[in-house]
Amino acid sequence: MEKARLLMKKLKIDRMRGSYCAALLPFWLSALLTVTPSSHAAPSYNPVITPDVGSLPYKMVDGVKEFHLIAEKVKREFAPGYVFDCWGYNGTTPGPTIEAVEGDRVRILVTNRLPAPHAVHWHGLFLPNGMDGVGGLTQSYIQPGQTFAYEFDLVQHGTFFYHPHADESVQIAMGMEGFFIIHPKDGEPKKIDRDYCIFLHMWQIPPGTSKPNPNAMFDFNYFTFNSRIYPGTSPVIAQKGDRVRVRFANISMESHPIHIHGVSFLVTATEGGQIAENAQHPTTTVNVPPGTAKVIEFVPEYSGDWPFHCHKTHHAMNAMEHNLPNVIGVDQDAVEQKMSKMIPGYMAMGTSGMHEMGEHAEHMPAPKNTPPMMAGVGPFARINMGGMFTVLKVRDTITDYDAVTGWYEHPPGTVAEEVPTPE
């Protein structure tokens, strides 16, 4: 409950506009219940952090780690006040992260509470062919109401994921995916202080609606980190000098070049395994193509609030129509006057870009359940961002990571400010 309260608090701090919907509380609580690990002993590994999702609990049954994955419809709050009708596992999208250790034998019970046949594929894992989870090819479909058991030994370690291999274009588009993390049996070669999992996804949800359109091939309008859009995304938090690992996975229709400010990082692994150290090169952007996982590691040396986002510009904003007439530089004064006579409340916009959109959203009615395409308020002004955007919060010292919520306090003289324009 304490954790739930904290999460609520966090959401309130990051909220962009509108009031947090109290009615969602039970849904959040149920999501959190799945997050809380219920293993008997403390894990022998450093658990990953899957922001806004959590990990799937297990129980030991005759020496086998038994997980229970439930495929079902879920309500996902992409950002405070904006709830969408998705599909997922155990109340969330992405589904909770399955964490185990190399050498474990796992049994994953999959109950299908969807209205459609289902099958779960364990992407990147070496396992008996009949456990690969491909409907029709390696197994029968899990019919609605049925439970199937997948049981296999974990013979590798690394970053993997699970997703449906039944009616993929629909079920994945609806939000069905999740991490499968296998920790090395001998522990990490270098101690990892913060180990994040972020699933990249994109959606087409027409403005004013609540259901993703699985028919979409193009023109997606929501781009999510763990099925959250900025400012609903949780920040990535690290102390200066921490070794930070971020594991990205992507099974959406496009690649996402994720860029992080303030750090240089190495791509250390993919879903195929570890990359040899001499093959790792420094970069600030990692492209995550569909069907892959990319693992990066860095040690932040500079404190601050650093943007963490997809570098495809339209992926770092929320829904908008892309076929709008181009009015950049168009003097709309005369037209605006005439238009507002015909349509009271009309306001010309776009002449100098979309910068003012966030502010418009504050006082102009918009379609229901549709976040403004850019929202979020920073310490200096509005932040023209949405979608795949969050903040890497690096602090000099941190005693409680969950308590890092406020904005970075800049040392004097380290913030750009206005000076006289040179002649």
Place this chain on the structure above:
Amino acid sequence: MKSIFHNSPATRLLAHRTPLVLGVLTIFAVSCKTVRHHADIRDVGRDVQRRVADSGVAVKLEPDRHLADERKRTLDEKPLGLRNAIQIALLNNPQLLQDYEALGVERAALRHATILRNPTIHFDILESFEDEESVPLFVPGVGFVEPDTRDAQFHFSVTMDFIDVIRRHEMAKVSRARMEVEKMRLSEKVIRLITDVSIAVYTYQGESMKLSLMQKVLDGVAVRLEMALEQHRVGNISDLTLAGHQAAYQDITLKRTDQQRNVTVARERINQLLGFWGESTAWSMPTELTRPGSSVSDESVDRAISNSLAIEAAMYEIGILKRELGVNKATIIPALELGLIREEEDFHIPASGVSGALEIPIFDRNQTEVERYTALLRQKEHELSSIGIHLRSEFRLLRELHDELIGKIEYYESAVLPLKSRIVKLSLEHYNGMFLGPYALLEAKMDELRARKAYVEILKKYWITRAELDHVLAGGRIGDAAMEPVADTAPAKKDGHGGH
């Protein structure tokens, strides 16, 4: 008129011969039928007033031009609306004024039919050809005859058709009935005029409302074009895209012109019906159609039937035909001509006596006329039932259309128009969120305007239908085919008096 004749020779002549003038005037007054047919027209006015009492229109037919012009002047001072438009039309409609005179003509013709045939005077004067050689004359069928060569002779006789006297009484009744039918026809024309004026006014109002909506659509397209021109100016759209906007503007401009034409036509119709010309055509009228009235019950068809002038006229005509049939049966008695005769020969020995002529009904016993009238009567009876059936059926159609239109109007008002407005509001919301561009937003507004235009069209159609329905309830006819004019069924009279 007075000024023209003032002190004219005619005036002086009249002034000096007062007794003669009085005599002439008396004769004129006695023979003049003007007063009589003016009374007929005022009768018709009262009848129509009763029929259209619900409409609140004061029906006063004024056949006297002087009085009519005076009343029209007071009406002209008021702003033009439906009711005074009707009143002006009743005073000033050129066709109605012709119809008034036609009624006068009819009245005269019918009276003529009831006047006794004038007695006939026969006379002949013969002279003898004593000293001359007689020339034989050829007489066809007889041969050559010797002409009479006696002294001069003088024959004189007065005869009168007595059968005509016998028939006269019956014919007078027929004529009175015919006059009633004629008055009904005039009632129909007056009611039709009221309806036509109503329809013209509703049409004008509706078309004017549509014009102002069309203007708003044009304004919208103009704003769109303005935006496009500015976009083009700063290099955001191609020549082709701009041309598309220009074409759309041209298209709506032409459509607006068409709508302007509709208004002009509707306006001219009012001018025609109200007899307006010159300065009087510069009228203005509120251009707002009001909301529909109440629905009409199914039972009101009985009122339409009982009021129907066509049915009443047909019944009168059946009566007339029956009477005419009776008269024709009666004239199987042979025609008899009786007269007085005076004869003088050689201007010395006058003689006088009685003359007579008796038709011998061997061949023509009037049986063909009896047959003809019998057939005409049956034809009229069939026609009567046909009028009834058609009237009921068409009344039902009209009433259903009327109620359907009320339903449509209510649907427009309660659902269609609010939804179109809601679409504009939602479009604005989508525009605010940048999910919709200004053009699409404008399009939503135009769509609302188009829906409003369609609504006005239905409202107009409703009021026209309502006018037709009221027309039928007042006794008018639906369509023209319901009844043929009397002239076509009336027999051609031997004496040439009956036809009209």
